[in-house]
Amino acid sequence: MAAQPRTVSGHSSAWVNEAVGQHLIGLSSDMAIMSLLALSAYVLLLVGRVSFGQQAFFGLGAYASGVLSVMFHAPLLLALGFGMAFGALCSWLLAMPTMPLSGLQYAVATLAFGEMARIVLSGWQWQVLSPDGPVGPAGIEGFRDIRWLLEHDITPAHFLGMTLAILALVLVVLMRTERTRLGVALRMTGQDDTLAATQGIDVSQVRLFAAAVAGALAALGGGLYAHRTTYIEPALFDPMLGVHAVGYALLGGLGTALGPLVGVIFDLGLLDATHLFSGWRMVVFGGLLALFLRWRPRGLLDEQLVHRLSQILNWKARA
Amino acid sequence: MTLSSHPRIRLLMLAGVVAILLGPRLGHASERPQVGLQCMSYGTGPMLECLIDLKRKDGTPIEQAQINLGALMPSMPMAHTIKPVRVAPTGKPGEYQGTLTLEMLGVWSIDIDIVAPVRDKVSRNLMVNECKRDLRCAATLAKPGDKGPDHRPAKGHGGH
Numbered sequence: 305m306a307a308q309p310r311t312v313s314g315h316s317s318a319w320v321n322e323a324v325g326q327h328l329i330g331l332s333s334d335m336a337i338m339s340l341l342a343l344s345a346y347v348l349l350l351v352g353r354v355s356f357g358q359q360a361f362f363g364l365g366a367y368a369s370g371v372l373s374v375m376f377h378a379p380l381l382l383a384l385g386f387g388m389a390f391g392a393l394c395s396w397l398l399a400m401p402t403m404p405l406s407g408l409q410y411a412v413a414t415l416a417f418g419e420m421a422r423i424v425l426s427g428w429q430w431q432v433l434s435p436d437g438p439v440g441p442a443g444i445e446g447f448r449d450i451r452w453l454l455e456h457d458i459t460p461a462h463f464l465g466m467t468l469a470i471l472a473l474v475l476v477v478l479m480r481t482e483r484t485r486l487g488v489a490l491r492m493t494g495q496d497d498t499l500a501a502t503q504g505i506d507v508s509q510v511r512l513f514a515a516a517v518a519g520a521l522a523a524l525g526g527g528l529y530a531h532r533t534t535y536i537e538p539a540l541f542d543p544m545l546g547v548h549a550v551g552y553a554l555l556g557g558l559g560t561a562l563g564p565l566v567g568v569i570f571d572l573g574l575l576d577a578t579h580l581f582s583g584w585r586m587v588v589f590g591g592l593l594a595l596f597l598r599w600r601p602r603g604l605l606d607e608q609l610v611h612r613l614s615q616i617l618n619w620k621a622r623a
Numbered sequence: 624m625t626l627s628s629h630p631r632i633r634l635l636m637l638a639g640v641v642a643i644l645l646g647p648r649l650g651h652a653s654e655r656p657q658v659g660l661q662c663m664s665y666g667t668g669p670m671l672e673c674l675i676d677l678k679r680k681d682g683t684p685i686e687q688a689q690i691n692l693g694a695l696m697p698s699m700p701m702a703h704t705i706k707p708v709r710v711a712p713t714g715k716p717g718e719y720q721g722t723l724t725l726e727m728l729g730v731w732s733i734d735i736d737i738v739a740p741v742r743d744k745v746s747r748n749l750m751v752n753e754c755k756r757d758l759r760c761a762a763t764l765a766k767p768g769d770k771g772p773d774h775r776p777a778k779g780h781g782g783h
Contacts, residue, residue, distance in 0.1 A: 326707060327704075330693070330707070331704055334701040334704065335701075338701050436655050448746070451744070454742050457742070529700070534744045534746065535732070535746040537748075539697045539698060540697050540700045571702075572701065576702060583726065583727065
């Protein structure tokens, strides 16, 4: 460590600008990935379920897609699709036995499943030899060298474009679905499942469907995260991640699929990126969440506000 | 009718995603460099000064490399974003230095993103502990499962 200190300040401004650009690209990618996780919590909140275990499906999707692209040399699209299918299947399997549970019991069950999944991943060892040495999940030491993006010369900017395109597609599908009979069934199930059942809605099927979709979305986010960072480990998927996903959805609002994005932009884009409130960020975020739960229990963009905004937009369009 | 509900627009969006995902297949597996990392923590933040040693497989140092040094907390992915810095050569062949300002003590995953002349990304989990008085102390490799000290903001502990 006897080297002469020469930090970033010694570089040309072009280098600094490039580093800042890279930081913004990385931050935007993180926000898009976190939005997918928040959307998975949002889908479950729509049907009246609070899950503190979405980080498990995020992790399972990350491992599943990593295994496929690293150990079976599958293209990224296929790896992400496999991760999504695996996440959906696991979430559906969890939803089956937990169907009769009430709100709090279900939340605790998902939290327990999240920890179970993390322990299983901590013990999972399956490696194959590659020209650069063994690759694959190595238990608690994690899964390194998920290098599909590097091996295919995909730049961080390209990856951001890809992630945003996927997020946009997910949002379009979710927002379109909300206007269909299925969307109405989802909201009715969440607001009053007894009333929904009397209207002929199969509440169990709707909740199973929502759980599978939520698992797939979280797993998609996990797959993208694994390929972005090239390294994952079980410690990444701890309950705080799942709690944040629910927090973003509740803060942003349950009136539209854009709500969770507002929550993510507020926390990661404003509080974290600007270092506003510095070490007090989590206290501010938690405090705001508590205030919202008291005065705006369905978040900033709740159903009433979304309805009012759409009325204004329709009125302006007619004018 | 919204823009996204138009069948052609939807088809174009879908084609765009597929093209982005399947398009760039021009890749090649470049030879991976050997990366050495030594970091010292000091001061308020704490600051983490890292030396990176970059070599080819045959042991020859890689010079004029472009490397970004970043960090994230494994216990809270995507929520503690440290602005990456571009490292500078120290003058010794294949050796580069960069300093990160961390947000707190604990286990940090240090990301070494090599942009040129070879493309690679390496992560190491380091335990950043509180240094006593004005001393700088080495950030050691974190043991698997380590979470380190409580995630509290680091107090001023000497430094420069």
